[in-house]
Amino acid sequence: MNSKLKVIYLWCWEQSKDDYTKAAALIVSIVLIAMHITWWKLIKRNSRKEKASLPPGPWGLPLIGYLPFLDPELHRCFAQLSLKYGPIVKVYLGSKLCIIFSSPDVAKEVLKEQDVNFADRDIPAAAFVSAYGAVDIAFAPYGEHWRMMRKVCVRELLSYGRLEALYGLRRREVRDMVQSVYTKIGSPIDIGEYAFLAMFNVITSMMWGNTLDGEERRRVTSKFREGKERRMKEVVKYFDQIFDFVINERRKMETQEEDEALKSKDKENKDFLQVLLQLIDQGDQKTPIAITHLKALFVNMTVGGTKTTSTTVEWAMTELLKQPDIMQKAREELDQVVGLNNVVEENHLSKLPYLDAVVKEVLRLHPVGPLLIPRRARESCNVGGYLIPKGAVIFVNTWTIQRDSKYWTDPLEFRPERFLYSNVTWDYNGNDVRYLPFGSGRRICVGIPIAEKVAPYLLASLLHSFDWKLPEGTKLDLSDQFGFELKKKIPLFAVPTPRLVDSTLYNQTR
Numbered sequence: 001m002n003s004k005l006k007v008i009y010l011w012c013w014e015q016s017k018d019d020y021t022k023a024a025a026l027i028v029s030i031v032l033i034a035m036h037i038t039w040w041k042l043i044k045r046n047s048r049k050e051k052a053s054l055p056p057g058p059w060g061l062p063l064i065g066y067l068p069f070l071d072p073e074l075h076r077c078f079a080q081l082s083l084k085y086g087p088i089v090k091v092y093l094g095s096k097l098c099i100i101f102s103s104p105d106v107a108k109e110v111l112k113e114q115d116v117n118f119a120d121r122d123i124p125a126a127a128f129v130s131a132y133g134a135v136d137i138a139f140a141p142y143g144e145h146w147r148m149m150r151k152v153c154v155r156e157l158l159s160y161g162r163l164e165a166l167y168g169l170r171r172r173e174v175r176d177m178v179q180s181v182y183t184k185i186g187s188p189i190d191i192g193e194y195a196f197l198a199m200f201n202v203i204t205s206m207m208w209g210n211t212l213d214g215e216e217r218r219r220v221t222s223k224f225r226e227g228k229e230r231r232m233k234e235v236v237k238y239f240d241q242i243f244d245f246v247i248n249e250r251r252k253m254e255t256q257e258e259d260e261a262l263k264s265k266d267k268e269n270k271d272f273l274q275v276l277l278q279l280i281d282q283g284d285q286k287t288p289i290a291i292t293h294l295k296a297l298f299v300n301m302t303v304g305g306t307k308t309t310s311t312t313v314e315w316a317m318t319e320l321l322k323q324p325d326i327m328q329k330a331r332e333e334l335d336q337v338v339g340l341n342n343v344v345e346e347n348h349l350s351k352l353p354y355l356d357a358v359v360k361e362v363l364r365l366h367p368v369g370p371l372l373i374p375r376r377a378r379e380s381c382n383v384g385g386y387l388i389p390k391g392a393v394i395f396v397n398t399w400t401i402q403r404d405s406k407y408w409t410d411p412l413e414f415r416p417e418r419f420l421y422s423n424v425t426w427d428y429n430g431n432d433v434r435y436l437p438f439g440s441g442r443r444i445c446v447g448i449p450i451a452e453k454v455a456p457y458l459l460a461s462l463l464h465s466f467d468w469k470l471p472e473g474t475k476l477d478l479s480d481q482f483g484f485e486l487k488k489k490i491p492l493f494a495v496p497t498p499r500l501v502d503s504t505l506y507n508q509t510r
């Protein structure tokens with residue numbers, strides 16, 4: 001016991017004349033000791049905070065930092081650094097201080113315990129331009145505007161009721177994909193490209209319904225694909241023209257008398273564009289949406305939702321072609337639940353646990369956002385005993401975490417069973433920080449409800465409708481390439497042959 005406290009205690013004891021006062025003296029002393037311990041702990045914690053140092057990391061050159069040594073495959077390069085320096089690494093990229101987090105424990109601190117402090121994004125110049133000055137969801141700073149945009153999106157586009165009501169649109173696009181694969185029977189097709197077109201059409205029809213049809217629709221799709229390859233400024237110009245065109249078409253439709261039906265559609269059946277234009281027209285103060293915000297949301301949906309989902313389907317087909325026994329198990333389940341005289345419907349998905357485990361395993365080994373979308377520290381703080389200064393750019397390397405042998409048995413093996421026979425209920429909500437394909441916390445992916453419907457639906461339809469083999473003389477390649485999404489370095493080409501008993505099932509598009 002501290003000597004001052006001891007003196008106080010003894011003095012109280014001596015002054016006490018009876019048992020009652022002695023007991024009171026004892027209580028006072030205990031309270032004093034407790035206060036003293038708390039105070040001492042606080043002092044210790046504060047002094048630790050002041051003394052915390054920056055995490056370890058590699059040396060860099062003046063002004064350019066580690067940039068000249070950086071491997072373009074950032075996820076692997078960061079994994080190497082964490083092997084050498086530990087789960088929290090500091091690296092200067094140019095003048096930017098970046099911190100890489102690579103273990104579940106530290107990811108938990110960043111994404112859950114101190115989520116608000118890491119809820120801002122680092123905004124690269126290109127993203128600032130494409131997101132109309134970061135007024136979108138993905139890059140807007142954490143705050144009122146971001147909250148409003150996210151709420152509009154979740155309420156108007158991604159609610160359970162809206163998604164159910166829009167099933168017809170998804171079904172049409174998936175069936176169109178199957179039909180167009182059927183026209184290529186026996187020839188190699190680019191699987192990612194087919195999945196991409198289907199997903200692009202799903203997203204755009206959810207956003208603006210049938211505003212564009214036939215030739216116009218094809219023109220917009222090819223413009224978008226053309227745009228992907230071009231420089232950011234040109235891409236943004238393309239996007240902007242497409243969005244203006246779509247908005248103008250819809251405005252024209254609204255003024256035409258025959259489209260009274262469009263206005264009177266019940267809420268669940270309205271597309272996103274219609275709901276947003278109505279919010280703009282009403283000038284609702286609680287949701288002050290402007291045309292620029294609407295366009296920024298369109299960018300998020302088309303850019304964030306299409307390649308991510310189609311790349312996941314492409315990886316899944318690659319892994320299944322590599323391990324035919326797993327492909328066979330997925331097929332057997334489909335044959336039992338759907339049958340060869342039927343087409344896959346979205347309501348079959350809940351009865352396909354093996355297929356679900358395949359998709360989960362794909363997202364574990366090949367997360368399309370291996371470093372999430374980089375965050376930024378809003379204030380200086382401590383993580384894992386290290387100082388993380390205000391403004392530092394934050395990377396959470398989920399690619400490393402999801403391949404760590406401390407948390408996953410045989411982590412490099414593709415084994416869907418690990419998600420089936422597990423005492424953990426794995427989901428995409430980022431609750432278990434060993435598995436973060438969609439991120440976690442406030443900035444977790446907003447598109448999960450669509451992705452978790454469409455990715456397995458596309459995959460199930462491809463597997464159920466066709467047998468697949470690699471083109472003659474080609475080898476399966478599993479190398480990846482870091483970029484906007486973690487894509488396959490070499491696109492997967494495979495040759496389809498029909499499986500269904502009745503060829504008319506391939507033309508069942510409506």
Ligand code: HEM
Nearest residue numbers: 138304305308369372373438439440443444445446447451
């Ligand atoms: C397999 C499919 C997908 C994967 C793996 C994926 C993954 C991710 C990841 C890792 C993040 C960053 C989360 C974080 O920082 O914690 C993210 C954010 C985001 N995703 Fe997705 N995503 C997918 C599909 C979609 C779809 C379909 C949409 C829209 C329709 C979408 C829209 C967004 C948006 C808007 C954000 C930013 C959220 C915010 O900053 O508040 N994503 N996604």
